[in-house]
Amino acid sequence: MSIGNSPEDERPFEDDREEARPSIGRALQQARIAAGLTVDDVSNATRVRIAIVHAIEADDFAPCGGDVYARGHIRTLAKAVHLDPAPLLEQFSETHGGGRPAPTPAAPLFEAERIRPERRGPNWTAAMVAAIVAVIGFVGFTAFKGGDDGAKNQVAEGATPTVSKSASPTPKKTPSENPKSDPSDSAIAAAPQDKVTVQVSAADGRSWISAKDHNGRLLFDGLLEQGDSKTFQDSDKINLVLGDAGAIQLFVNGKKIEDDFQPGAVERLTYTKGDPQVG
Numbered sequence: 001m002s003i004g005n006s007p008e009d010e011r012p013f014e015d016d017r018e019e020a021r022p023s024i025g026r027a028l029q030q031a032r033i034a035a036g037l038t039v040d041d042v043s044n045a046t047r048v049r050i051a052i053v054h055a056i057e058a059d060d061f062a063p064c065g066g067d068v069y070a071r072g073h074i075r076t077l078a079k080a081v082h083l084d085p086a087p088l089l090e091q092f093s094e095t096h097g098g099g100r101p102a103p104t105p106a107a108p109l110f111e112a113e114r115i116r117p118e119r120r121g122p123n124w125t126a127a128m129v130a131a132i133v134a135v136i137g138f139v140g141f142t143a144f145k146g147g148d149d150g151a152k153n154q155v156a157e158g159a160t161p162t163v164s165k166s167a168s169p170t171p172k173k174t175p176s177e178n179p180k181s182d183p184s185d186s187a188i189a190a191a192p193q194d195k196v197t198v199q200v201s202a203a204d205g206r207s208w209i210s211a212k213d214h215n216g217r218l219l220f221d222g223l224l225e226q227g228d229s230k231t232f233q234d235s236d237k238i239n240l241v242l243g244d245a246g247a248i249q250l251f252v253n254g255k256k257i258e259d260d261f262q263p264g265a266v267e268r269l270t271y272t273k274g275d276p277q278v279g
Contacts, residue, residue: 024074024088024095025059031081032057046076047259047267053077067096072266079262196273198238199251201229205263208243224248242267 022030032042039057043050055063056073064070071089078085200209202224211219214236224230226247232238242248246263250256252271261267 021091023059024091025057027088028074028077028081028083029057031078031083035081037081042077042080046080047269048073048076049268061092061096067092069266070096072264076262076265194273195233195235196238196271197231197233197253198240198271199229199231200224200240200242201249201251202226202247203249205244205247207245207247209248210241212239213237214239237270237272240267240269240271242269 032039037045039050039053042048043053052063052073055061056070056077061067061070064073071092074088074092075085078088198211200211204226206223206225206228208223209230210221211230211232213219213232213234216239219232219238220230242261243266244263245259245261245265245267248261250259253274
């Protein structure tokens, strides 16, 4: 008969502090309820789809489309429910790879969606414009030479040559003399009513963007440096993904979008014909 601790007393002490810490989804859900907000309220405030909000609150991050997007959604939702996102992001790093992963370019995530560019035919419009300009130049040169020959004939016949104002060619303004128009006054402002036209400008920094038409065909997938802009047009709708929405300025169908995008936030947007609206 031995005196000492029983086998039950010799079991290792279990630290239940991890169990006491709520999961990421549970913490976001509790903060949302404490703030008196519904899932619809959070979705409307952050532009994160309702289905994704439900999935994150259930700790299902698969619908986010990858860890990069999951971090952006966690940060956006935490700010919307007045919660510090830093501990949640640290917890996400611990449970998804053991630490913050090294940043990777966003473009390869869509590498599978790249398609071969369509082969374009000859630009007949540019050829016609060049031909018209050549004809106008030839006619003007012929008229000018004809005026010079008439003046010479008058001098040869003893007539006193007269100088008329019409003999001096009037300088024409070249397209380079026209001042640059503001994006809101440019061709995008005169976009046809039967199409949707979207202009994306990296006004406050560089940002990765992806754009697709209504058939899902990739129109652009890459990085916009600060000051760069891209214009997309489709007969039905344009689907956008903005890697850093806070750096982007949008003009849709000639109207400036005044959404308060947060720096570093990932936004998925859809614009259609008529008044700008996010789908």
